[in-house]
Amino acid sequence: GNETAGEGGREIVAGTASGFPPFEMVQEGELVGFDIDLLEAVVDETEYELTGWEDLEFDSLQPALQNGNIDVIAAAMTITEERQESVAFSDPYYSADQSVLVAEDAEFQPEELADLEDREIGAQSGTTGETVVNEDLIDEGLIGDDQYTSFDNYVLAVEDLERGLIDAVVLDEPVGETFQADRAVEVAFVFETGEEYAFAVRQDDGDLQTALSDGIAAVEEASDLEEITREWFGE
Ligand code: GLN
Secondary structure, X not given: OXXXXXXXXXXXXXXXXXXEOOOEEEEOOEEEOHXXXXXXXXXXXXXXXXXXXXXXXXXXXXXXXXXXXXXXXXXXXXXOHHHHOOEEEOOOOEEEEEEEEEEOOOOOOOOOHHHHOOOOEEEEOOOHHHHHHHHHHHOOOOOOHHHEEEEOOHHHHHHHHHOOOOOEEEEEHHHHHHHHHHOOEEEEEEEEEEEEEOOEEEOOOHHHHHHHHHHHHHHHHOOHHHHHHHHHHOO
C-alpha cells in the first residue's frame, strides 16, 4: 500500500523512447515533448503519482513494461491488434498517418510506395513504419531484405538519410514533418494508415488503464490538450 497516491492509486514510472520529435526528445539534457507533457497532465487528473521517466529504445519498452521496470508506455505508440495481444491501451489521444522522407533536394522524389522499388530503405525497429516496410515493400517483392536497415531510433535513420547512405525513411507523418523542419530532409509523400496513439499498460493493470482514459478525457475537457498541442505543434 502506498499512502501518498490515495485510494486505488499508486506510484508509477513511465517509459518513452526519445528521438521522436515533437512527441519525445532530449533537449539540453532534458526529456521533453508532447507525450511527456500530456502524460504528466493526465496522471495529475488521477489518483496515481508519476515518480519518474525511463528513456529506452522503442523496442525495449514492451519488455520493460512486462517485467515491471515501467508501468506505462508514453511513446507515440499506435494501437495495433498485435500489440493488444500483450498490452492494454488507454483511449487514443492522437491520430497519425505514415510518411516517406528523402534527403533535402534529392533527385529521388517518390510519390507512392511503389516508387521505392529497389531502393535502400530505413525505419525504426519495432514500429508501424517497419511493418509497412515488411508488408508493403519486402513481402510485395519491391525491395529485398538486404535493402532494409532497421535502426534503433529514427534520429540514426535520418542521419544516414542526410549522408546518402539510404534513399528513404518510413515514419509517422507528424515526426516526418518535424524532421523536415529541423534537418536536411523532406517529406516526399504521405500515405493514410489511420493510426491512433495511446498509452500502454500491462494487461492486468485495468485500473490504471481506466484512470488514464478518464484522465485523457479530463485533460481534453479542460482544454489542456489544446494547449499542449499548440506548444509542440504550434497550431
Ligand atoms: N507510432 C509508431 C508505432 O507505434 C511509431 C512510434 C515511435 O517510433 N515512437 O510504431
